[in-house]
Amino acid sequence: MPFQPEPPIPHGQAARTAIVLCNLGTPDEATAPALRRYLAEFLGDHRVVEIPKPIWWLILHGIILRTRPAKSAAKYASVWMPEGSPLKVWTDRQATLLRGYLGERGHQVTVRYAMRYGNPSIPAVLDELKAQGVTRVLIVPAYPQYSGTTTASVFDAVATWGLKVRHLPELRFINRYHDDAGYIEALARKVRAHWMHHGQADQLVMSFHGVPERTLRLGDPYHCECQKTARLLAEKLGLAKDRYKLTFQSRFGKAKWLEPYTEPTLIALARQGVKSVDVVCPGFTSDCLETLEEINMEAREAFLHAGGQAFNYIDCLNDSPDWMRALTELTERHLQGWPTRHADDPMALKESRERALALGAKD
Numbered sequence: 237m238p239f240q241p242e243p244p245i246p247h248g249q250a251a252r253t254a255i256v257l258c259n260l261g262t263p264d265e266a267t268a269p270a271l272r273r274y275l276a277e278f279l280g281d282h283r284v285v286e287i288p289k290p291i292w293w294l295i296l297h298g299i300i301l302r303t304r305p306a307k308s309a310a311k312y313a314s315v316w317m318p319e320g321s322p323l324k325v326w327t328d329r330q331a332t333l334l335r336g337y338l339g340e341r342g343h344q345v346t347v348r349y350a351m352r353y354g355n356p357s358i359p360a361v362l363d364e365l366k367a368q369g370v371t372r373v374l375i376v377p378a379y380p381q382y383s384g385t386t387t388a389s390v391f392d393a394v395a396t397w398g399l400k401v402r403h404l405p406e407l408r409f410i411n412r413y414h415d416d417a418g419y420i421e422a423l424a425r426k427v428r429a430h431w432m433h434h435g436q437a438d439q440l441v442m443s444f445h446g447v448p449e450r451t452l453r454l455g456d457p458y459h460c461e462c463q464k465t466a467r468l469l470a471e472k473l474g475l476a477k478d479r480y481k482l483t484f485q486s487r488f489g490k491a492k493w494l495e496p497y498t499e500p501t502l503i504a505l506a507r508q509g510v511k512s513v514d515v516v517c518p519g520f521t522s523d524c525l526e527t528l529e530e531i532n533m534e535a536r537e538a539f540l541h542a543g544g545q546a547f548n549y550i551d552c553l554n555d556s557p558d559w560m561r562a563l564t565e566l567t568e569r570h571l572q573g574w575p576t577r578h579a580d581d582p583m584a585l586k587e588s589r590e591r592a593l594a595l596g597a598k599d
């Protein structure tokens with residue numbers, strides 16, 4: 237494969253830093269053809285479905301992509317926002333705000349969002365940043381808990397992009413922030429604000445996206461990191477063990493996934509006489525199909541149908557100021573050693589060039 241053409245070598249050009257906030261991805265429209273494109277890319281990723289490729293290709297293209305796109309398109313249509321898919325709308329806002337929050341603290345960084353599947357794609361965003369002269373990139377997956385199915389797949393996309401690039405930018409990659417104090421505090425404040433306005437339900441259900449159970453046996457730390465997030469959040473909220481539950485949602489396919497499953501747990505709670513539940517999804521940093529439709533519509537319906545009386549969904553972190561502050565501090569820590577406060581400042585640049593020349597560098 238030939239390398240991409242490079243711009244002329246930039247003698248004396250200051251380092252320029254960018255942050256790329258990478259989320260899962262979402263279809264461009266809530267239509268069956270858009271869903272087919274998106275699901276083919278997403279479910280065709282061997283990180284996501286680990287069945288041997290030729291067998292899975294037949295199942296995916298022969299069965300799943302013939303039936304699922306239309307059904308999923310109807311679900312997406314039920315949560316679509318005027319500006320687009322919720323996942324994209326929130327991720328876009330987070331990137332814009334992060335740029336502002338970092339700017340307030342004197343950092344001059346470009347911030348973009350990218351999607352692992354769909355648009356704007358990770359390679360397209362990295363190409364654009366490189367064309368702008370960016371020389372350092374911090375990749376921030378939108379997943380607090382590390383999983384091979386999601387976090388590592390973002391890394392694959394970055395590494396694959398790098399295969400065609402001769403002059404790579406310096407790259408950093410955040411693996412996890414499931415126990416980050418700012419993230420836990422932002423979650424706790426969301427829950428407390430909800431309690432202030434609506435009162436506290438009998439149970440708090442913390443629902444995380446599931447993964448196949450075998451990934452845990454094969455060494456994926458995702459399950460442990462979800463447990464830790466839930467424990468820290470409960471501690472922060474002062475919740476006793478019998479007042480909250482950790483569950484896993486969004487099971488896909490027939491294999492066993494991490495348990496307990498969210499919807500059956502909600503049904504069991506209702507049947508045991510639990511009248512009210514608050515449900516929060518700490519593993520999702522943005523509201524999306526899985527929270528707005530699967531939890532706030534389907535799971536709500538199941539709980540109420542089984543005899544529950546009040547189902548209160550607590551929004552994801554989205555663009556909450558507490559989360560934006562946490563994300564700012566998290567990225568600030570990972571930018572250390574990259575002088576983002578000076579990069580575009582002509583005086584600082586002149587000084588650093590003079591210092592470099594004094595140390596014997598050639599201009």
Ligand SMILES: C=CC1=C(C)c2cc3[nH]c(cc4nc(cc5[nH]c(cc1n2)c(C)c5CCC(=O)O)C(CCC(=O)O)=C4C)c(C)c3C=C
Pocket residue numbers: 260261262263275283284285304308321323379383385386445446447448486488519520523524525526
């Ligand atoms: C938060 C982390 C996520 C993990 C871990 C994850 C693993 C995972 N997902 C699937 C299959 C599907 N996921 C779907 C949607 C979806 N998944 C996540 C996040 C994680 N997935 C998000 C944020 C979303 C919503 C995207 C949006 O556009 O709003 C879907 C739904 C698509 C549909 O047709 O309904 C599927 C399917 C697997 C198999 C997996 C791990 C093995």
Ligand SMILES: [Fe+2]
Pocket residue numbers: 445486
């Ligand atoms: Fe998923």
Ligand SMILES: [Fe+2]
Pocket residue numbers: 486525526530
């Ligand atoms: Fe789902």
